[in-house]
Amino acid sequence: MSVFYLDTSALVKVYVAETGSAWVRTLLAFDRTPTVFTSHLAVVEATCAFARKRREGTLSPGDHSRVLAAFDYDFAYRYNTLVLSIPTS
Numbered sequence: 042m043s044v045f046y047l048d049t050s051a052l053v054k055v056y057v058a059e060t061g062s063a064w065v066r067t068l069l070a071f072d073r074t075p076t077v078f079t080s081h082l083a084v085v086e087a088t089c090a091f092a093r094k095r096r097e098g099t100l101s102p103g104d105h106s107r108v109l110a111a112f113d114y115d116f117a118y119r120y121n122t123l124v125l126s127i128p129t130s
Contacts, residue, residue: 043072047079047120049086055115056087056108057094081122087112 054062069075095105
């Protein structure tokens with residue numbers, strides 16, 4: 042079993058083809074059931090990244106809907122979220 046922490050930029054590469062997408066997809070495909078951790082903030086950050094790609098024309102409206110649906114499913118059922126905080130003194 043493989044365990045990975047993916048930040049938002051790496052998660053976006055799973056759903057949208059860009060530099061590094063092949064590497065991230067290969068990393069996740071190496072193990073049939075990798076355990077993936079990410080920040081609880083990734084859902085907001087990725088949703089914003091997908092919206093930006095739609096505004097810029099990188100994603101069509103249909104592709105944007107499909108990407109959001111796939112990401113929402115994976116975030117709910119595939120990824121483990123961590124609440125990251127800065128310790129106070």
